[in-house]
Amino acid sequence: MKMFLLAAALAIATTSNVVAETPNQHGWIGTETVKTRFGDFEFRNGYPDDASAAKLREVLLISRAVEAYLAQMPAVSWYRTWKGVAAAGDKAPNQLVIWESLMDAQTLLLTGNTETVYGLAAIDLQRDGPVVIEVPPKMLGGFSDLWQEQIAGIGPTADDKGRGGKFLLVPPGYDGPIPEGYLVGHAKTFGVVLGMRGFLVEGKPEPAVALMKSTRIYPLSQASSPPQMTFLNGSGKEIDTLMAEDFQYFADLADLIEREPADIIDSAGRFQLAAIGIEKGKPFSPDTERKAALTEAARLASAMARTNSFASTYPERLVYDDRAWEWLFIGGSASWDPRGYVNTDLRAAFAYVAVGMSPAMVDKVVGQGSQYLSTMRDSEGRHLDGSKNYRLHLPANIPVVNFWSVVVYDSESRSELRNGKPFPSVSQYTDPQSNADGSIDVYFAPTAPAGKEKNWIRTVPGKGWFTLLRFYGPRKEFFDRSWKPDDIVEDR
Structure with a gap:
């Protein structure tokens, strides 16, 4: 027992x-x-305990809001572009904004260039139904929905083969007749942005402007008697197309979700947005506590976006093994899925500094299209400082068919640096002074080095800056890297 x-x-x-x-x-x-x-x-x-549960719910809300901010950045950014263009000038339904004297620093647009004539139009398929756009030849660009997915391309390698033509954009869910004779694009969103660029002729914008003004935009229902076009000269005007970095970001996202089809975002994405109070068919009216949390999330997400764009550690970002130059478009895929999944970090990194995601941005065609290199660091890896003096050496025979340019951007706005001059750039069109061997030195400083005024871009003390080096019609020497730019070096 x-x-x-x-x-x-x-x-x-x-x-x-x-x-x-x-x-x-x-x-x-x-x-x-x-x-x-x-x-x-x-x-x-x-x-x-009660206090811990409340705090953990708040952490979860902020976490979801940060992820939503980064995931939906291409859409919110493009929506702000759509709104900014639509609100400019007379706000006419068939308005095309043309930067007739080129895009200067008065316009707030992510990394616009100063060497092509820009044209932007906000198309509303919800208001107008199917819309016809008569595009002139010799343009480069396309039509994108509000998630920056290309609907149709414009240019030598795109749908119109560079010859121009009549495009017909039809809205989501459209089941009406489609007449013949059009290049048809089926949009996934009601809001569409038309973006196109025309090239200078002998350094002058007038021929491209004249071509661009032959554009016509009108509802298909008015094809028999199209209304008169409205053209607005955007040069020198305060046109703001930039997304916010505070609570307004989520307000814009809520507006966007409400106006566009629900299925533009997948089920998991819709849950993520609903969890922070953004749901189609329901008012977005956060109380004071939630608004404060979303404001905090927006600031945190913006800080992360700046880190993605300006302090990336992705090895694929580097163009050369021995240079600081980075690809603006990392990964080689316009759908951001080179490894079989969408990399939302890389997509957000691009969307934070640029607009216009399209296959043409990554297509590598010798002598056609364009390629972009970016750097925000000097040769010693330090971020560029507007109070210091720098120099960029470009070896002789810059490999382009059309033109090259160096443009400086404000690291805060990611738009052209407002430095007291219309155009913060040096390019093939500005006739910079060459060295004896044909190479070119570009100088960045608050004051011009003596005798180097034509090669100088003024920087602003107290402002960070970065630059894009553009190649329009890049030659094979660009692609095989037998030609490459030096790093930017500090001139002490």
Whole structure:
């Protein structure tokens, strides 16, 4: 009997030990303080106390809001472009904004260039139904929905083969007749941006402007008697197309979700947005506490976006093994899925500094299209400072068919640097001074080096800056890297 009781006692003790050790084996939260970088959270018997539960819900909200901010950045950015263009000038339905004297620093647009004539139009298929756009020849660009997915391309390697033509854009869910004779684009969103660029002729914009003004935009229902076009000269005007970095970002996202088809975002994405209070068919009216949390999330997400764009650690970003120059479009895929999944970090990194995601941005065609290199660092890896003096050496025979340019951007706005001059750039069209061997030095400084005024771009003390080096019609020497630019060096 004693032996039986002893065995039973040992069995109970053994069982008790197993139960007691199980939580440790699985790492379960029991009665303890869970310490994290987001704070300490109190648990008793596996349950959070009221204060910890409230704080954890807030952390989850902010986490989801940050991810939503980064994931939807291409859409919010392009929506702000659509709104900014639509609100300019007379706000006419068939308005085309043309930067007739080129795009200067008065316009707030992500990394616009100063060497081509820009034309932008905001097309509303919800208001107008199917829309006809008569595009002139010799343009480069396309039509994109509000998630920056290309609907149709314009240019030598695009749908119109550079010859221009009549495009017909039809809205989501359209099941009406489609007449013949059009290049048809089926849009996934009601909002569409037309963006096109025309090239200078002997350094002058007038021929491209004249061509661009032959554009016609009108509803298909008015094809028999199209209304008169409205052209707005955007040069020298305060046109703001930039997204916000505070609570307004989420307000814009909510507006966008409300006006566009629900299925433009997948089910998981819709849940993520609904979890922070953005849901199609429901008002976005966060209370004071939630608005404060979303404001904090926007600031945190903006900080992360700047890190993605300006302090990336992706090895694929580097163009050369021995240079600081980076690809503006990392990964070689306009759909951001070169490894079989959409890399939202890389997509957000691009969307934070640029607009106009399209296959043409990554197509590598010798002598056609364009390629872009970017740097925000000097040869020693330090971010560029507007109070310092720098020099960029471009070896002779810059490999382009059309033109090259160096444009400086404000690191805060990511738009052309407002430095007191219309165009913060040096290019093939500005006739910079060449060295004896045909190479060119470009100078960046608050004041011009003596005798180098034509090669100088003024920078602003107290402002960070970065630059894009553009190649329009890049030659094979660009692609095989037998020609490459030097790093930007500080002139002490």
